[in-house]
Amino acid sequence: MRVTNRFLLYVSIACVVADAFEPITTTVVVGLGVTLGRIIYNYSQESCDSKWVAFNATGLKVDLEQKLFGQHIASRIVLKALTGFMNNAQPKKPLVLSLHGSTGTGKNFVSQIIAENIYKEGMDSSFVHVFTSELHFPHASKIDTYKSQLQQWIKGNVTNCGRSMFIFDEMDKMHPGLIDSIKPYLEYYDKVDGVCYRKAIFIFLSNAGGESITQIALDFWRAGQDRQTIDLKDLEVPLSLSVFNNKQSGLWHTSLIDKNLVDYFVPFLPLEHKHIVQCALAEMEAKGMVKNHEVADQLARDLVYFPKAERVFSVKGCKTIESKLDYYT
Numbered sequence: 001m002r003v004t005n006r007f008l009l010y011v012s013i014a015c016v017v018a019d020a021f022e023p024i025t026t027t028v029v030v031g032l033g034v035t036l037g038r039i040i041y042n043y044s045q046e047s048c049d050s051k052w053v054a055f056n057a058t059g060l061k062v063d064l065e066q067k068l069f070g071q072h073i074a075s076r077i078v079l080k081a082l083t084g085f086m087n088n089a090q091p092k093k094p095l096v097l098s099l100h101g102s103t104g105t106g107k108n109f110v111s112q113i114i115a116e117n118i119y120k121e122g123m124d125s126s127f128v129h130v131f132t133s134e135l136h137f138p139h140a141s142k143i144d145t146y147k148s149q150l151q152q153w154i155k156g157n158v159t160n161c162g163r164s165m166f167i168f169d170e171m172d173k174m175h176p177g178l179i180d181s182i183k184p185y186l187e188y189y190d191k192v193d194g195v196c197y198r199k200a201i202f203i204f205l206s207n208a209g210g211e212s213i214t215q216i217a218l219d220f221w222r223a224g225q226d227r228q229t230i231d232l233k234d235l236e237v238p239l240s241l242s243v244f245n246n247k248q249s250g251l252w253h254t255s256l257i258d259k260n261l262v263d264y265f266v267p268f269l270p271l272e273h274k275h276i277v278q279c280a281l282a283e284m285e286a287k288g289m290v291k292n293h294e295v296a297d298q299l300a301r302d303l304v305y306f307p308k309a310e311r312v313f314s315v316k317g318c319k320t321i322e323s324k325l326d327y328y329t
């Protein structure tokens with residue numbers, strides 16, 4: 001139930017009860033009801049304190065281990081980055097993570113897991129803000145308006161709560177000028193215009209570099225090497241090269257990278273048949289269905305995989321599982 005509805009409900013209960021009494025008692029009862037309502041309202045209104053904003057390191061670890069499939073590198077980096085940052089009372093700069101990988105590999109999903117383990121309200125928290133390039137900044141001609149709006153938005157929200165989280169989706173489609181406009185907030189400044197940004201978290205999501213990550217994963221697969229043996233250092237150079245060389249991608253025209261403002265580049269590997277099965281089983285559970293391995297396997301087998309001959313990686317990752325499940329059950 002929404003907080004406001006809850007407040008109104010308590011007030012109306014108080015009024016119904018009050019109907020049974022004479023005027024003076026009525027005033028007292030209504031007064032009490034309203035006060036009670038206010039207390040409950042204030043109590044259930046999200047605020048920027050430890051009741052609503054508290055990092056759950058164990059929760060994050062367990063969620064990454066149990067809910068995120070096939071991403072041993074991303075899982076490790078995210079846990080390490082968040083634990084270090086959240087346990088540091090005086091971080092020198094905001095935490096900036098850049099998540100890379102092909103479609104449906106879990107980038108938004110990981111952002112959601114992070115939000116759920118910091119904010120009691122998870123992605124619904126009023127301290128979590130998601131921007132999607134093509135949705136929020138669609139017209140290149142309006143770039144100057146977007147710039148000042150975005151800056152005001154970030155400033156206003158961090159002033160309101162230092163522990164704010166900003167997720168920029170489709171970062172590779174974002175106008176370079178717009179990315180440049182958020183740079184001051186990511187720097188090592190103590191304060192910008194009197195506002196301290198050092199406890200904020202910025203997460204950038206993009207498909208940039210996805211192809212080179214996939215190529216490395218394929219090389220390992222062809223060499224018969226276990227996927228778990230792929231290490232961050234196997235991906236770092238190809239990832240940064242492909243990202244730097246991708247002139248299409250807005251992100252890389254900016255000096256975000258050479259100024260070292262991104263703390264961690266987080267690669268997401270392409271998903272295999274067995275991960276799709278896991279996603280399908282998780283989805284069944286989420287829908288309150290009995291987990292059916294045969295159906296999950298059939299659904300996974302019917303997806304499109306690449307390279308065509310070997311059928312190693314799912315083209316859309318786990319992305320269409322949720323809607324497909326209705327068809328299979």
Ligand SMILES: Nc1ncnc2c1ncn2[C@@H]1O[C@H](COP(=O)(O)OP(=O)(O)OP(=O)(O)O)[C@@H](O)[C@H]1O
Pocket residue numbers: 067068069070071101102103104105106107108109110206207279317318319
């Ligand atoms: N590695 C994974 N482990 C578990 N579930 C996953 C994983 N990847 C994707 N999923 C499931 O698929 C859904 C879609 O994935 P998500 O939106 O995170 O993909 P994405 O990487 O952001 O893709 P895109 O680049 O297209 O935005 C998630 O909500 C989640 O249910």
Ligand SMILES: [Mg+2]
Pocket residue numbers: 107108169205
């Ligand atoms: Mg996404």
